[in-house]
Amino acid sequence: MFPLQTLGERIRTLRKQRKLTLEALAGEQLTKGMLSLIENNKANPSMDSLAYIAERLGVETSELLEERTPQELREVLKTAEQLLKVDFDELTDEHEQVLALIEPHVEKLTQSYEAARLYDIYGRALYYEKKDGWRTFLEKATDIYDQMNITRHLATVGIFLALVKFTKHDYNSALTILLEKRSEIEVRNGLIDPLTRLDFDYLEAVLHYAVGNAEDAIRVMNEGIEFSKEKxxxxxxxxxxxxATFHAMMNEDVDSMKYYERKILLYGEFADDEDAVLFTKFANVHYLTSYKRAYQEALDLINGYYDELHLSNSYTPYAYVEQGKALYGIGRYEEALSCFGQVIIADYVHHPFDLSIFYEKDAYAALCYQALGNEGEAFRSIEIAVDNISKMPHTPYKDFIMETFELIHSK
Incomplete structure (x- = not known):
């Protein structure tokens, strides 16, 4: 934590920063002795005297009454921003640290950019820690962003509010909120900055897919890709x-899938993004198991990628799913079930495509149990798969689960 300053200490700090002597700051309305008493917290200035001191220091009176100088608030904000940037799959207690860092300041913040960002980050941390009041702080942040016409941060708050609904799997509400916030910003500001535009394009495409609007998703996705190329x-x-890769895969458009995979690889090499490269490896394995049913070929690839996929926090659960599916396909049912048993769906996984991939593993588990003669577990597993997938939009994964349901029950 940063050390608190008293009113007198703040006045002294600002005076020295401006290279003013006691006499120079005291001017005609105060004496050097009185100012010295104020700086040493042995006397309290009247509001008139405080306003006079603030004017001579070139700051607002409210700034002197704050427990932090602007520079100190900027240091707090810098630390909070760093904590907020930690990836979800690497989080420990960062959100608790944010709350502890910002809480001493929230009641005394003024109308400044630093205040808006601290309100914003504090509200998000409250939400992630499942504490009440988070909306109030986001509203305070939005009001300041709005007054200062900071479009980028207005957009990020709108996106966050949409994602709150998304994480509750209320995909229709999430899409409605996003479209409303996007429209408000575009109407008010006309052309928005490229980064904000691409954030909106990406999330809008994601949410259109989530509610089953594939045509709208493809349109927005392609518009985003073309805009990115153009700019x-x-x-x-x-x-x-x-x-785009997953859309092509679900339509078994192999040429398009390979085209987009090459684009991702080029990007990954250009940006030194290992996660992008890993995605292409996962996509290849997933296509072999879920679409071609080429299980041995998939298992060979998995064995080649084992360390990379299994040591990545993001891809470990997906790797276990794919390994289990491949082992099922070559008749190694016990090993497949062991893999499925190690799958833990991360708290940050919410998109229907990702969830459907995970739900598919229960259908494969049902097939393993059936092959092993354990009808009770086969019925239990397929019921879990059907119950989970029923809320998801139509995909090949949903088709596979429902076909497996019919197969298990027919036998």
């Missing part, structure tokens, strides 16, 4: 290409 701005481009 030579590669922000979000790998995520847009990942969406």
């Amino acid at each position: 030579q701005v590669f922000y979000r481009i790998d995520h847009l290409y990942r969406l």
Whole structure:
């Protein structure tokens, strides 16, 4: 934590920063002795005297009454921003640290950029820690962003509010909120900055897919990709290409799938993004298991990628799913079930495509149990798969689960 300053200490600090003597700051309305008493906290200035001191220091009176100088708030904000940037799959207690860092300041913040960002980050941390009041702080942040016309941060708050609904799997509400916030910003500001535009394009495409609007998703996704190429701005481009890859895969458009995979690889090499490269390896394995049913070929690839996929926090659960499916396909049922048993769906996984991939493993587990003669566990597993997938939009994964349900029950 940063040390607290008293009113007198703040006045002294600002005076020395401006290279003023006691006499120079005291001017005609105060004496050197009185100012010395104020700086040493042995006398309290009247509001008139405080206003006079603030004017001579070139600051607002409210700034002197704050427990932090602007520079100190900037240091707090810098630390909070760093904590907020930690990836979800690497989080420990960062959100608790954010709350402890910002809480001493929230009641005394004024109308400044630093205040808006601290309100914003504090509200998000409250939400992640499942504490009440988070909306109030986001509203305070939004009001300041709005007054200062900071479009980028207005957009990120709108996106966050949409994602709150998304994480609750209320995909329709999430899409409605996003479209409303996007429209408000575009109407007010006309052309928005490229990064904000690409954030909106990416999430809108994601949410259109989530509610089953494939045509709208493809349109927005392609618009985002073309805009990125036109402006030579590669922000979000790998995520847009990942969406495009999965769309092509689900339609078994192999040429398009390979085209987008090459684009992702080029991006990964250019940006030194290992995660992008790993995605292409996962996509190849997944296509072999879920679409070609080429289980031995998939297992050979998995064995080649084992360390990379299994040592990545993001891909470990997906790797276990794919390994289990491949082992099922070559008749190694016990080993397959062992892999499925190690799958833990991370708290940050919410998109229907990702969830459907995970739910598919229960259908494969049912097939393993059936092959081993354990009808009770086969029925239990397929019921879990059907119950989970029923809330998801139509995909090949949903088709596979429902076909497996019919197969298990027919036998």
